[in-house]
Amino acid sequence: MADVPSAALYRTVALIRGFEQRAIELVRSGVVLGGIHPYTGQEAIAAGTCAVLRPEDVITSTHRGHGHVLAKGADPARMMAELAGRTTGLNQGRGGSMHAADFGVGVLGANAIVGAGVPIAAGAAWAFRRAGSDRVAVGYFGDGAVSQGVVLETFNLAALWRVPVVLVCENNGFATSMRTADTVAGSILGRAAAFGIPARAVDGTDPEAVLDATAEAVARARAGGGPTLLECTTYRFDAHHTWEHTARPRYRTDAEVAAGRTRDPLEIQGARIPAAARAAIDAELGSLLDHAVRYARTGPHPDPATALDHLYATGLRGRAGAR
Amino acid sequence: MPKLSYLKALNRAIGDEMDRDGAVCVFGEDVGVAVTHATAGLLKRFGPDRVLDTPISEQAFTGFATGAALAGLRPLIEFQIPALLFLVFEQIANQAHKFSLMTGGQTRVPVTYLLPGSGSRESWAGQHSDHPYSLFAHVGVKTVVPATPSDAYGLLATAIRDDDPVVVFAPSGALGVREDLDFDRLVPVPLGVGRIHRSGSDVTVVAVGHLVHDALAVAEELAGSVSVEVFDPRSLFPFDWSGLAASLERTGRLVVVDDSNRSCGIGAEIVATAAEEMRLIAPPRRVTRPDGAVLPFARALDLACQPTRAQLRTAVEQAVNGHPSRSAE
Numbered sequence: 288m289a290d291v292p293s294a295a296l297y298r299t300v301a302l303i304r305g306f307e308q309r310a311i312e313l314v315r316s317g318v319v320l321g322g323i324h325p326y327t328g329q330e331a332i333a334a335g336t337c338a339v340l341r342p343e344d345v346i347t348s349t350h351r352g353h354g355h356v357l358a359k360g361a362d363p364a365r366m367m368a369e370l371a372g373r374t375t376g377l378n379q380g381r382g383g384s385m386h387a388a389d390f391g392v393g394v395l396g397a398n399a400i401v402g403a404g405v406p407i408a409a410g411a412a413w414a415f416r417r418a419g420s421d422r423v424a425v426g427y428f429g430d431g432a433v434s435q436g437v438v439l440e441t442f443n444l445a446a447l448w449r450v451p452v453v454l455v456c457e458n459n460g461f462a463t464s465m466r467t468a469d470t471v472a473g474s475i476l477g478r479a480a481a482f483g484i485p486a487r488a489v490d491g492t493d494p495e496a497v498l499d500a501t502a503e504a505v506a507r508a509r510a511g512g513g514p515t516l517l518e519c520t521t522y523r524f525d526a527h528h529t530w531e532h533t534a535r536p537r538y539r540t541d542a543e544v545a546a547g548r549t550r551d552p553l554e555i556q557g558a559r560i561p562a563a564a565r566a567a568i569d570a571e572l573g574s575l576l577d578h579a580v581r582y583a584r585t586g587p588h589p590d591p592a593t594a595l596d597h598l599y600a601t602g603l604r605g606r607a608g609a610r
Numbered sequence: 611m612p613k614l615s616y617l618k619a620l621n622r623a624i625g626d627e628m629d630r631d632g633a634v635c636v637f638g639e640d641v642g643v644a645v646t647h648a649t650a651g652l653l654k655r656f657g658p659d660r661v662l663d664t665p666i667s668e669q670a671f672t673g674f675a676t677g678a679a680l681a682g683l684r685p686l687i688e689f690q691i692p693a694l695l696f697l698v699f700e701q702i703a704n705q706a707h708k709f710s711l712m713t714g715g716q717t718r719v720p721v722t723y724l725l726p727g728s729g730s731r732e733s734w735a736g737q738h739s740d741h742p743y744s745l746f747a748h749v750g751v752k753t754v755v756p757a758t759p760s761d762a763y764g765l766l767a768t769a770i771r772d773d774d775p776v777v778v779f780a781p782s783g784a785l786g787v788r789e790d791l792d793f794d795r796l797v798p799v800p801l802g803v804g805r806i807h808r809s810g811s812d813v814t815v816v817a818v819g820h821l822v823h824d825a826l827a828v829a830e831e832l833a834g835s836v837s838v839e840v841f842d843p844r845s846l847f848p849f850d851w852s853g854l855a856a857s858l859e860r861t862g863r864l865v866v867v868d869d870s871n872r873s874c875g876i877g878a879e880i881v882a883t884a885a886e887e888m889r890l891i892a893p894p895r896r897v898t899r900p901d902g903a904v905l906p907f908a909r910a911l912d913l914a915c916q917p918t919r920a921q922l923r924t925a926v927e928q929a930v931n932g933h934p935s936r937s938a939e
Contacts (some may be wrong), residue, residue: 376714388713403700407674410681415679443665
């Protein structure tokens with residue numbers, strides 16, 4: 288098992304929670320446009336999985352990606368600046384919340400198309416193995432993505448070619464507003480079984496349970512054993528998207544949300560460390576995130592004349608007058 | 611001099627680039643046995659680590675290629691059927707193409723998508739006869755359509771070396787073309803540089819892909835009465851607008867022949883841009899597939915939907931003689 292201190296796991300969970308609380312405030316005050324998909328309640332998965340990964344391992348993320356990106360090591364200040372669309376952001380303001388990427392720490396991008404990051408993670412992992420390295424990739428996706436053909440095609444390819452990828456399904460019970468039971472025939476673990484992929488159900492509210500399961504999957508991948516599916520059961524405390532706070536679609540009851548909130552990764556992991564250690568981490572993160580907000584608010588907005596910069600790696604631009 | 615076929619030119623380009631750069635690898639269905647011939651001999655020469663037969667999972671292996679490119683490889687995907695591009699449009703247009711911008715330039719996605727046998731293949735019917743290059747040019751994915759063996763070699767080599775996604779359409783109508791040339795003189799051809807196959811002074815015919823050969827035939831037919839310049843853009847995005855403008859400075863008249871559907875097709879873009887920015891002394895004309903066409907099976911019906919030399923000849927004569935007509939399609 289990976290030797291990760293409980294306090295480090297708590298810190299990651301608390302970092303993600305605090306980051307998103309501030310991000311939601313910035314959405315409401317109009318600093319972050321486009322809104323965000325809060326990860327609140329699901330932090331144990333990002334914290335537990337990324338704790339096992341090395342800096343040179345890579346992940347692909349989802350439209351609900353803040354937790355993964357931060358847990359893999361992206362700078363919270365640059366991440367917040369990206370949400371605010373500033374040139375100081377991770378992607379220079381070109382990606383925003385749903386496309387946050389940091390290749391320097393192995394984040395190959397959050398992805399706004401459900402399931403689309405899964406073949407990309409597997410392709411990167413395949414390239415690592417082909418190069419003779421023991422690097423691995425993690426592809427995150429939600430329960431909604433298991434109905435995407437490309438995800439199941441990737442299961443097949445990854446199993447056939449023994450690709451060192453960990454397939455992490457975050458089952459938060461809802462594909463936007465639709466209950467998993469209404470969108471998934473059979474079971475998610477059964478999908479892995481059909482392809483001969485080892486699979487485990489994991490308590491996705493417990494960072495250490497996620498860490499243990501991931502450590503086993505990553506060890507298998509590094510040893511040439513191919514893919515593993517982890518179905519991490521969790522609960523999204525907040526809205527699907529901050530837009531929901533204004534439209535208020537009703538697809539779950541207050542009682543259900545309250546019941547879900549009783550399994551809080553922050554409290555589960557927080558209870559495992561001394562109160563003084565927890566307080567010290569909270570204080571450290573408080574000032575770190577205050578700085579992130581200041582950094583995001585004060586970063587420069589991009590110059591409209593640079594709207595097409597980075598469109599092509601080789602610098603191709605549209606002809607003059609075409610925009 | 612030896613003769614080089616178009617298909618063999620594609621095959622040589624892939625092999626030469628794999629030789630030159632160990633990061634180049636090939637994905638595709640039945641590439642091991644080279645069903646389309648474009649990958650003939652590559653498995654034996656480079657081994658199964660670099661030439662990978664894939665399951666019939668176009669979306670997954672196209673997404674795989676993006677991931678492999680992010681991890682440092684330079685995959686080439688061969689698709690047996692051009693309509694499969696509709697299936698993987700997400701993975702190309704929405705993923706590979708957008709990564710560079712969305713990440714603020716943190717990465718590049720050097721994947722080549724090769725379509726050996728694009729367009730009508732003599733009654734392969736509705737789902738095997740598309741020529742969807744205009745879709746990719748519209749999105750802004752680099753899009754090339756070589757007409758000759760040497761250009762097929764040169765443009766495919768450039769596409770493989772390019773750090774961005776590039777779709778290479780090899781029209782089935784051009785696959786049989788052969789060219790006398792010295793193999794030592796096969797060189798990469800830059801994207802965005804057109805080629806004048808025949809100089810003329812009365813009218814510029816912009817011909818895409820295999821239609822270059824039809825345009826040359828029509829130019830020869832009309833040689834006594836009309837001086838036709840045949841301009842092959844070679845890549846549709848980027849497009850050689852300055853090359854076209856220079857040609858129109860000489861001729862002032864424009865006909866575009868393009869084997870794709872009329873509405874929002876590349877032909878419309880060429881005509882519109884010429885009308886906005888270039889010298890025209892007569893209304894420009896387009897010869898295309900019908901609006902919204904799906905190619906029917908029966909041979910006569912298939913042919914009825916493709917641009918013909920007769921239509922092109924009529925359009926050229928109308929452009930030169932000024933007879934108004936809206937019938938040319």
